[in-house]
Amino acid sequence: MKDVQSERDYRNIPLKHVGINNLKWPVIVKDKKNGTQNTIATVSLSVDLPHFQRGTHMSRFVEVIKELKSVSPKDIEGMLNDLKEKLDAQVAHCRMEFDYFIYKPSPVTKIESPYDVQCAFEATKNHEFDFILEVKVPVTTLCPCSKEISEFGAHNQRATVDIKIKSDKMIWIEDIVKVAEESASTPVFSLLKRKDEKWVTEMAYLNPRFVEDVAREVAVRLEANKDIKWYSVCVESIESIHNHNAFAYTEKGMME
Numbered sequence: 001m002k003d004v005q006s007e008r009d010y011r012n013i014p015l016k017h018v019g020i021n022n023l024k025w026p027v028i029v030k031d032k033k034n035g036t037q038n039t040i041a042t043v044s045l046s047v048d049l050p051h052f053q054r055g056t057h058m059s060r061f062v063e064v065i066k067e068l069k070s071v072s073p074k075d076i077e078g079m080l081n082d083l084k085e086k087l088d089a090q091v092a093h094c095r096m097e098f099d100y101f102i103y104k105p106s107p108v109t110k111i112e113s114p115y116d117v118q119c120a121f122e123a124t125k126n127h128e129f130d131f132i133l134e135v136k137v138p139v140t141t142l143c144p145c146s147k148e149i150s151e152f153g154a155h156n157q158r159a160t161v162d163i164k165i166k167s168d169k170m171i172w173i174e175d176i177v178k179v180a181e182e183s184a185s186t187p188v189f190s191l192l193k194r195k196d197e198k199w200v201t202e203m204a205y206l207n208p209r210f211v212e213d214v215a216r217e218v219a220v221r222l223e224a225n226k227d228i229k230w231y232s233v234c235v236e237s238i239e240s241i242h243n244h245n246a247f248a249y250t251e252k253g254m255m256e
Contacts, residue, residue, distance in 0.1 A: 005055035012051050017093060019046030020061045027098065028070040029119075032172040036070065041098040047089035060086045071096065071121065073131045080125035096121045100135075100173050106189055106196040107203075113191040117177055130166070135176040137161045139184035140200070141237050144208035156204050157240040158188065159211065161218060161233065169227040183217035185209045211235040215248040222252070 021044035031037040045061040064083045068075060080092040101114045120134040139159050147154035161180035165171060181187040185204040192200065209217070214235045222231045232251035239245055 005053075005057055007054040008052055009054040014051040015049040017046040018049045018056050019044070019093070020058055021045075021095075023062070023065070025065060027068070027096065029098065029100065030070075030072055030170075030172075032174045033103070037101065039098045039100065041071070041096040044093075044095040045083065046093045047083060047087050048091040049089075056087055056089075073121075073123070073129075076121060076123045076131065077125060077129045080123060080129075084125065091124065091126045094121070094123045102174060102177060104187075104189065106192055107199045108195040109193045111191055111193065111196075113189070115188075115190050117173070119173055132164050132166055133171060133173070133176070134162065134164045135173055135180070137163070137177050137180035138188045139181055139214070140186045140188055140204050141211065141214060142185040142204040142208045144210060144213075146241075147205065147208050154205060154208065155241045156185065157238050159184065159214065159235055159237040161214060161235050163218065163222070164232045165222070165228050166230040167228050171225075171227065179218055179221045183209075183214050183221065211237045211246050211248040215250050219250050219252075228252075 023043040025041050025043050026038065027041045028036050028038055043065060045065065047056060049056055061083070064079055064086060067082070068079050076094055080094060083089065083092040097118065097120045099116045100119045101116050103112050104115045105112045117138070118136040122132040122134065124130045137160065139161055140156055141159045142154050142156035161184065163176050163180060165176065185207045186200050189196065189200070215233050218233045218235070222228055222233070230252045232249070234247060234249045236245050236247040
């Protein structure tokens with residue numbers, strides 16, 4: 001049959017990121033406690049298309065991911081190498097977004113329940129392999145200004161700590177979650193009894209944090225990990241007394 005995608009194109013315009021996205025796919029990711037964890041990823045796969053090639057072969061993206069047995073930086077690099085070979089491409093890209101579950105005990109009663117964080121693997125393979133781990137961690141922040149000016153109480157809210165890192169070593173998702181939670185007023189939990197809720201409420205009051213504070217605390221902890229080559233931190237507070245959100249951003253290199 002005629003291969004229309006491989007026809008020559010004469011408009012002389014190269015394309016970046018030609019492929020498929022929003023593909024739901026079962027994957028196996030590494031779990032620090034249990035070895036592995038099964039989850040569902042939303043996948044985007046693409047290649048760069050040279051100016052002379054009319055199109056790419058979309059079915060081959062699914063064929064390549066079908067061979068992926070587990071998900072790790074090494075596995076993803078191998079998949080992108082296969083993608084480059086099958087599509088005769090110079091550059092291949094992948095992004096996988098997935099929910100990751102950590103079983104966490106409540107602070108006082110120690111009742112364990114699953115707690116989900118949103119994660120992503122983003123990778124590009126050209127001559128070199130570039131891999132980013134992204135973890136979005138829900139936390140609680142209590143406003144230092146509100147505490148200072150109020151006779152009693154202080155407004156608090158849920159916030160999200162979005163951390164991206166690059167590393168040549170294995171960095172566990174659980175360790176990134178710990179960094180985010182230790183930098184906030186308190187962690188959040190799936191299940192809290194009254195004793196636990198009292199602890200969370202009082203801990204937040206004793207540990208007020210602006211979004212600026214959380215971003216800086218995360219950066220200090222990431223800087224201390226010499227295995228992390230680059231990072232970015234974006235903290236967004238879902239404000240409880242305003243009709244807008246507050247956010248703060250930093251990344252490695254801004255302090256130099």
